[in-house]
Amino acid sequence: MRRVSAGFIILSMLTMGNVTINQVKAESMVASYQSSIGIVIDDQEKYFQPAPYLYRDITMVPMRGIFESLGALVTWNAEDRKVKAEKDGQTLELQIGSDIAYKNGVQVKLGAPVSLKEETTMVPLRLVSESLGAEVAWVKESRTVMVTSKKVIVEDRPSLTIEEAISLATNHSYNLKNSLAEVERSEEIRNHAGQALDFIPEENGNGQAEGIVRNVFEGIQQADIARQVAQRQVKVDQEVLEHQVRQVYYEILQKQRELDVAQKGLEYANLQKQLTEIKFNNGLASQFEKNQVEKSYKERTDSIEVAKKTIDESYLKFNNLLGLAKEERLLLTEVPVFKKLEDLNIDFHITKLLEESPTIWNLQQSVKLKKLGADLYTFNNQSKEPYSAKKIDIEKAEYTLSNAKLELDKNVRSMYLSIRKLEDQYMIMETNLAKAEEGLKISQINYDTGLGIQADVVKAKLSVVELKQKQFDLLVSIDLLKRTLEKPWIAGGSNSAQ
Structure with missing residues (x-):
């Protein structure tokens, strides 16, 4: 049989002592300190x-x-x-x-x-x-x-706010530059379409001039709508870009918090590894237990490398958006603030969004153009599609518009319920975090007074850090969803169906 060392006896007394006795002893010590x-x-x-x-x-x-x-x-x-x-x-x-x-x-x-x-x-x-x-x-x-x-200031990198990041991304965005160029192009096309009115021949009785007028008028209407679409697209692209920047900005902060959790987890795993080795050397832990602890330690070590890699990947995505060098690592410090969503008349809000949605507007213009094509239809022009086909085109456009409105209605209601549910989860997390922080204080007092071990303190700190990370993830989800609730089209990019 292996001999049990004196050091391990002390360790066992610290880790296996009666909780009630320890609590009474701690309370008496705290009372004596007060004087x-x-x-x-x-x-x-x-x-x-x-x-x-x-x-x-x-x-x-x-x-x-x-x-x-x-x-x-x-x-x-x-x-x-x-x-x-x-x-x-x-x-x-x-x-x-x-x-x-x-x-x-x-x-x-x-x-x-x-x-x-x-x-x-x-x-x-x-x-x-x-x-x-x-x-x-x-x-x-x-x-x-x-x-x-005195806290050591490790971060001497320049910081960057979300608004500053959006400004850099706006100046760098290819989509925005392309959209602005499309506005200029649509202006040229509209002017050219208007000039066609100056070259319409006089009516000679065969209906040719009337057909030309109809075609020119339809072309002008199409050019007008195309110009408005291009102008609206610039605004949509800007809003989508702002949302993308905010998403990746928050993503980096989330990954950094995941790294904090991984590092604290490794610290705890290291202490567990040391304790298990002491137990194993004194015959109080099996080889299986030792292997399991060592496996956990390795997994914690690997998780740090994974966390660092995901931070690098997020920074690369962020730098590409902003037009920065891929190795740039600006310090991001702006975090979302929790604020419950104000009471909202969801039906009124949906009606408002139906009027503002870029996609709904585009589909409405499509219906108008289809109807205009039917109104300007000339039956004596046999080269065109039959009038019945024009009517079917109108029905298809109206169906697409109606379906898009229903989808918008459904998605907005779903987002609203999701926000409320996440807010409830956040409040529960707030309570759990307060309990964890109180547990950390107790662990620290026990350790300071000799009634606990360092591993207890580190484990309590790990619980606090994990809860804070989960709470921050909830906060990010709530913030982004609230912004999407105001402008649903930003979530799916510039070609979103909202």
């Missing part, structure tokens, strides 16, 4: 064991708790009784019993010696915190030390 010195780090109250205390007006705190709360990596050299903390390229070294520290090799006076209390390294809060790049303030009235970590 002593409080520590707040980045707006989160922290509870450390042993409790912070004053030494000659200098606040002393547990080394590992305060350093890890500030995001530092802590290593302990038992032989030399030295401790080392690293964060953002900064290094701080301390030794038990000494009031001298070394920051990046430079000597720093601490004001109080590093000491041991209940087998825990206690260090001066202010100089240690400031050495790690944090701001420290003392609130005398509440006997609270406020610590604010």
